[in-house]
Amino acid sequence: MAGNHSDPSGPDLALGIALTDLPDGGKLVGHRDGEPVLLVRRGAEISAVGATCSHYGGPLFDGLVADDTVRCPWHHACFDLKTGEALRAPALSPLACWSIEQRDGRIFVGEKRKKPSPVARESTAGSSPERIVLIGGGAAGFAAAERLRREQFQGAIVMISDDEAPPVDRPNLSKDYLAGKAPEDWIPLRSEAFYAKNNIELRLRTKVAALDVGARQVVLADGERVAFDKLLLATGAEPVRLTIPGADQPHVHTLRSLADSRRIIAASSTARSAVVLGASFIGLEVAASLRTRGVEVHVVAPEERPMERVLGPQMGDFIRALHEGNGVLFHLADTAASIGASEVLLNSGRSLAADMVIAGIGVRPRVDLADAAGLATDRGVLVDAYLETNVPGIYAAGDIARWPDPRSGANIRVEHWVVAQRQGATAALNMLGRGQKFTDVPFFWSQHYDIPINYVGHAEGWDAIEVEGDIAAKDCLLRFKRGGHILAVATIFRDSESLAAELAMEQSKA
Incomplete structure (x- = not known):
């Protein structure tokens, strides 16, 4: 999935660079022991992290530094500059980090730092579940399981999926993989060994028949009952089926x-x-x-x-x-x-x-389980700012979740891969009692031949579109506005401006 490293470019950082070569707020790419390294300076603090995004290998030098993070220009992953941790989907793996030494007006990059040993964080009093069940093996379900273990949750995790394959990189299924440009090993989000190693019980080809809310149990199609303390509904969406004559043919x-x-x-x-x-x-x-x-x-x-x-x-x-x-x-x-x-x-x-x-x-959200169980629905499963449904302890994320958007004030539902991943991670934290509101700005990308289109925000309707640049020349930014307020921004080959638009929306309360 990540791009291959070419021959190291830039200075050999083991030999050092002049401090004046990295001004405050600046970025510089060099190498250490053959690996590309990104240096970032924020005041007196200097960080040295891997120079390419762990998602698809995007060049982080072209990304955006905000506070103590760097954001990837391609698909808006976000990393902690101090620890390398992947803070935001679509990246899952951390960046490597190197030690830094300053002496005689120069910056030297030392040895690669060992990953710190994970430390279990306490759940909020009274909210420590023993078993968490995740229904759905897509982006949201996987992200929840991954975040639970990253947070050192020690209880049982059961992921129930009616799919025959472990969680996969779904955007690739219609893009590079379908085009014949992506190998098979790009497709799984993690190898099958990941689930065993992290003690995640992955039950594939398993259908859920019902939710017994009162008994806190998931009822499977074969009659088996799986108990839960906390539950995440991440059933996603299903394609709308054709009803015209001939639609049931094998081709x-x-x-x-x-x-x-x-x-x-x-x-x-x-x-x-x-x-x-x-x-x-x-x-x-x-x-x-x-x-x-x-x-x-x-x-x-x-x-x-x-x-x-x-x-x-x-x-x-x-x-x-x-x-x-x-x-x-x-x-x-x-x-x-x-x-x-x-x-x-x-x-x-x-x-x-x-x-x-x-x-x-088109697709439609799979809300039948929620409806039958008495969860509140409205063209999706209604959740609060913490992604919790009207039934305490039951959460929803991904294509089925309709949540309160802090910028528009409306309840919205978004069918985007990155949104589903980020919601799964937030739901995981809240099942551990962290009380974290979901406030991320929706983001998606679409690929047509060699042309990427990035989109941040959410606009179901607008009264004006401002076009900056030249669309035909594949160099443009479009602002979708209503009442003078920017709802969304679409770009072609203006990655830094797309990141800046996302950050501005995050900081806006309107």
Whole structure:
């Protein structure tokens, strides 16, 4: 997942640099024993940490230093400059840290520091659970389990997932992995050995039938009951299924799981043509990946512009032109009427050749368990600022959670991978009684060929879009505003400005 290190660049930090080469607030990349090292100076304090993000290898020199942290420019992971700890998803692994010595007006980087031995933190009185059950093996469920053990929680952790694979890097399933650019070992968030080593009971291919709130038990489909002291619902979302004639044929796919991605890859090896139904992020990422594999792709969607609802008309026009420039054929303001063995019939009357069909027409939160158990729901599971439901001790995170947004004052639900990871980590802390509000600014990224689009904030509607730069030149920043207030910011190749926008939103109370 992380990028490979090239030949070391910059000064050999073991030999030292002049203090004047690193001004206050400055950053510098050098190397120590062949490893790239980032030096950061904050007043009299100087830190030496790994120079690349532990997520996908983003260059931290191009990131943002805020207080005692550095943020990755690519996908907004955040690290502690003093300890290297990964503070914020999507990064999970810490950065290496080196000792620093100053003498004779020079800075020397010494030996790599050993990782400090973890120290168990006390849970708040009366809130120390013996067993925590996590329902869901996606981003939120995994992040909760990982954070619980990172916090040295000593009780039992049971993760129940109806998936056949351990938690995976889901964004990759429609991006590099589907395009054939990412190897298999990029996909698991952690190896299977991680769960055994950390005493996490991972129960795959296991369906939950009900929650017995009164008995504090999870009822499995086979009748087994699993007791819990604290529970996290992280059941995620499921693809909306087609209901048109022919939708149940084997060459019709959706994409949510690793198995789904593998089936599409297998089909693409012999397919000459594909029809993607839906011009969503998933649909268009699939279209880009299939074009990379040499498959002819037609995209069918009811809207006038792809992704206009989220990114506005200007970006929608750009995304359409980008895909058309890569050979994708659009059929907008149209929908599929039926699917045959080798073609899709549109409501406009046109017939499209289709050796394979991928439906990307949206997802819906999986709230059936919550509804049946009497948890409060409203187009998702309602939670408070601590991600706790109306039933004490039961939390929800990820695609199903609708939480109070501190900036808009509204209850929002966001289907973003990074949000789900960050909520899982926050829920884990709160199951340990830490009382931490979830205040993170939503963030996501989308990849189309070699063009990344970063988005921070949340805008379900706006009255103005300010465009800075040149969208067609792939150098731009868009501000989505309502009543003069910035709700969200989308960027292409303006990573530092995206990070600055995120920080400004975090600091805003409006």
